Amino acid sequence: MLTADPAWLARCALFGGLSQHACSQLARHLLRVDCKSGDTIYREGDGASALFLLESGRLEIYKQHNGREVALGELKSGEFFGDMSFIDMHPRSMTVCASEPAVIWKLDYAALREIYVSDLKCYTLVVMNIAREMSRRLRRADRARVIDRMSAQLFERATGARRVFGDVISRIGLRGMGRSSEDKAPALTKSRAVGS
Amino acid sequence: MDPKTSLPQLADHTLFGGLGESCRQQLLERLERREIDAGEIVYREGDIARELYIVESGRLEVFKPSVSVDLVMFEIGSGEFFGDLSFIDMQPRSMTVRAGAPCVLWRLDYCVLREVYQADIRSYTLLIMNIAREISRRLRRSDENRIPADGDRR
Numbered sequence: 001m002l003t004a005d006p007a008w009l010a011r012c013a014l015f016g017g018l019s020q021h022a023c024s025q026l027a028r029h030l031l032r033v034d035c036k037s038g039d040t041i042y043r044e045g046d047g048a049s050a051l052f053l054l055e056s057g058r059l060e061i062y063k064q065h066n067g068r069e070v071a072l073g074e075l076k077s078g079e080f081f082g083d084m085s086f087i088d089m090h091p092r093s094m095t096v097c098a099s100e101p102a103v104i105w106k107l108d109y110a111a112l113r114e115i116y117v118s119d120l121k122c123y124t125l126v127v128m129n130i131a132r133e134m135s136r137r138l139r140r141a142d143r144a145r146v147i148d149r150m151s152a153q154l155f156e157r158a159t160g161a162r163r164v165f166g167d168v169i170s171r172i173g174l175r176g177m178g179r180s181s182e183d184k185a186p187a188l189t190k191s192r193a194v195g196s
Numbered sequence: 197m198d199p200k201t202s203l204p205q206l207a208d209h210t211l212f213g214g215l216g217e218s219c220r221q222q223l224l225e226r227l228e229r230r231e232i233d234a235g236e237i238v239y240r241e242g243d244i245a246r247e248l249y250i251v252e253s254g255r256l257e258v259f260k261p262s263v264s265v266d267l268v269m270f271e272i273g274s275g276e277f278f279g280d281l282s283f284i285d286m287q288p289r290s291m292t293v294r295a296g297a298p299c300v301l302w303r304l305d306y307c308v309l310r311e312v313y314q315a316d317i318r319s320y321t322l323l324i325m326n327i328a329r330e331i332s333r334r335l336r337r338s339d340e341n342r343i344p345a346d347g348d349r350r
Contacts, residue, residue, distance in 0.1 A: 063339065072339075087325065088332040093339055116321075124313075124321045128284075131328035135285040138331055141338040142269065142290060146260050148342075149267050157263070 004030045004055075004105050012053060014080040016129050022122045029111040035059075035098035041082075046092045048085030050108045054078065057102025062095040069095065083130045086112065206302060209250060211277055211326050219312065219319040227302040238293040238301070239279070246286060246306035248279040248327075254299025258291045271296070280327050 006023040009015050009030075015023055030053070035041065041052065044064055059075040072094065075081055085092060086109050116123040206212075206227070212220050227250070232238065238256065239245060251274050258270040258278070269291060272278050282289055283306055313320040 084332045084335065087328045088336075090332075090336070093336050120317055120321070124317055124324070127321055127324055127328065131324055131331065132285045134328060134331045134335055135281045135287075138335050138338065139281060139285075139287070139290050141335065141342060145269065145338070145342060146267060149269070150260075150262055153263060153265075153267070 002032045003027045004032070004053075008055070009053075012078050012080065013133055014051075014053060014083075014126065014129050017125050018122060022119065025119070026107075026115070026122070029115070030105040030107055033104045033106050035102040035104060037098055037100045039098045039102075041096040041098070041104065042092050044092055044095045048082060048090075048092050049110070050106050051080060051082040051086055051112075052096075053080045053105040053107065055103040055105060057104075058099045059102055059104075060097050060099045062097065063093070064095075074099070080130075080133070084134065085109075087130060087134070206250065206252070209275070209277075210330070211250065211323070213326055214322045215319055216316075219316055223304070223308065223312070226308040227304055230301045230303055232295045232299050232301065234295050234297050236295050238295065239289050240292045241289055243289045244282075245279075245289065246283055248277055248283045248304050250277045250302040250304070251275065252300040252302060254301075255296040256299060257294050257296045259294065260291050266292075277330070280330060284324070284327060284331070 004027045006020055006027050009023040009027060010018060010020055015026065018026070033041075033052075035057065041059065042048070044062070054075050054077055056077055059081075061072045061075065061081075062069040063072050064070075075096070081096060082092070084090070112123065112126065115126070207220055207224060212223065215223070230249075232254075238249065241260065251272055253274045255274075256272040256278070257268045258272065259266040259268045261267075272293075278293060279289075281287070283304075309320060309323060312323065
């Protein structure tokens, strides 16, 4: 049976801070999965029983929105996924598919709970690493929301400015710009006539 | 009023869920009560601190200073906790928190958690799990709300 390289595991964020020895113990719990392009690792809404570590290849994340699937990004080598359900026991929040052949390592939640019994320190570190990664993701999501809101605010101001600016132009146009505002002039003259 | 009178309710807080009685008591004794007025800043974006706050009463706004008006991103009410991201990942505060009304907060410093780690690693792990569960909840909600309008259709 193929096992994961402990030296590589030690470099993954999921196992950060763990000794090489702890990583070789963990390697025994990891199951290698070879994905073909187009394979689905799991679907949004599925019950969850394992988390995964991407060694090589490309995985894409999708989420249902208004009845269609929207791509939300890619996973890079060394990243882990499927960890949220381990923490909160809720179903999968997203779909993960291979966009090209990929090698992933599967770690069953049950195996992780066994580590809780056999090596509590190791388990605690892994949980801490998961929490830290989720914190990073939440910061990133918050940042994206701030950028969305800021650009909406700027857009609103720009639209407001354009409205004011357009108003000024059309008034100047009425008085002195002559031909350039010809097509607008009749309507404005007319509305003025109605007003007076 | 005895400032500790509110502790019994705090003992049932989700943050302490699953903890043994003695560990829970030890933690409650180490919480620091902080009363703040409406408009007062609890912490600012960029501040470096490893502490989280439990809201006993009041209301707070989490905001990002912006071009003309501050962008209020979240509201926090009584029973909730905040400041947990820096608590977990040791990064500076990502946003500013201001009281929207007079508040009573309870502050938990990470050094207390380190003591828990040394004394009882099981309880420490439980606490981290409880915080992570809250982060997970917010992450799921955030994922639900943020779908790029121009995302690729599959």
